[in-house]
Amino acid sequence: MLRARLLTLVLVAVAPLVSGCGGDEPTVALLVADGSDSSSRAVDVEGFTDRVEATCDECRVRVYDAQGDADTQKSQARQAEADSADVVVVVPVDADDLGTLTGSDLPVVSLGELVPASDRFVGLQGGRLPTQAGTDLDAARDVLRGEEESMTYVPTRAMSEQAADVAVSFLAGDPLAGAEDVDGVESWLFRDQEVTIDSLTSVLVGQGVLTIDDLCSGATEKRCARLGLR
Template sequence: MAVVGVAAVGALLLASCGQSGSDGTDDASGSGSSAVGNAKKNPIVALLLPENATARYEARDKPTFEKELAKSCPTCQLRYYNAAGDAGKQLSQAESALTEGASVLVIDPVDSNAAGAAVASARRQGAKVMSYDRVIYNAGVDYAVKFDNVQQGAVGMQSLLDKLKKDGKTSGNVVMMNGDPVDSGAKPEKEGAHGAIDSSGFTVAAEYDTKGWSAANAQNQMQQAITKLGASDIDGVYAGNDGMATGVIAALKSAGVKPMPPVTGLDTQLDAIQNMVAGDLYESTYLPVETEAQIGARAAAALATGKKPSGDLLNGTVDDGAQKVPAYLLESIAVTMENMKEILIDSGYLTVDQICTADYKKACVKAGLS
């Protein structure tokens, strides 16, 4: 399954950048004919990302999107904004982009409800809007590119359950650390995880929604779970991302839990993979973020030049609560020590030198990485 996933990602990266179709509307922005003319010749695309606490946004999404947009639309101008987790700041950034004459807003919302105000402003100016990575609720955006969050949650939980069964367990207590409810991806991810565990024979003995997807909040919640259940009665922990998994591991270590129960995460961040090599993290779900950013940039280029994303930029729809939005949905892959080299190192996503720093040299040798 992993090999197929990587092959599919590779094929998608090599896909043609040609676009077809038109919605018959202008992407002009600003007031006055000169502003309209400039917007058509050199359309402005604004990329609005939600925060910088998660490494992927600055390190992976932004540079990949920027490179692909330059390739797909050489005349397009990129304006980049990061809201640092502040929904109000993101709305101000969207207004700034529109004031500059942006014809396309690509928004990864801090708050999926609040971001609807930015969509309304864009509509008044005749600009297009794309939901990136997270859905904007009840706003009727033009296009969405994101991961299939239900599948994403199911992948992480199923990996945990498979590990427990491999260890000879057919029942036991699992702690669930779900994401922040204001994030539109958190609810379907949670649903996917429950879909995997609810009929498995294992019990969700403690469950939390973690504000801000924060490692510190997850650590506090895990401490509560240990107090509630007892350290010896926790068989596994599902965490909605790698940062939360780090907090979970810290709480387990602080409580002197040995051996460490299997803990899962998501995002395959470098520090998470190092934790995996060290034996503290069992699984991290790999999101082909670069593919998401490339598709997003190609779709933005189409919208900026008066076209509808079509062909290999469409494979489904997303329900925003009011309507079905044309979309591209990507699948995720469970990464453990069994396939980590194949998925992450052989693909060039991470290098052995990046993983095997001084603190992890011995663990890397034991794992056969150096």
């Protein structure tokens, strides 16, 4: 197992990744289902990349975008292996169609949806990600305007950072605490949250998902003023 030097990182509810490792630029391949889909909440590519680079000073992340095509993703999985990736994190287009990926010796971490026979999984306690039209900001504005009673917030960045920690733990050869068993796979599960107009600011603004300026600009400015949000 490649050993790259790790920077010290103290994690909440998981063991710190403090073990050193050595080698030349260990590579994490991030296979994204569709990077252009603004409604997708399975992965925060920037958050994932930043976390890997913060916890492994010699590691690099290589992103493969399937653009919603399952055959393209299978091809990219083979390409990641050919490009000498050391671990793959995959947001699947079709989870049941990635047998060629999990059939190799390459460690596989599923993100968002469990790929059968993967080595690790990061997802939601309820299973699949809930669908949502548009971004969290779009959904929050719909709730603010009264067009929707609620929205479901998925902690995408936290899940992405956890997946990054799991990938780095493979590179370091160190176990990562806090996992539970899902269909025989070590898993880290998060909660989604139902957000109403009464909890928009406490959940979304309070957790840094968006700002009051994001929420209360343009067409929603007067509505925010009436509700005392500005």
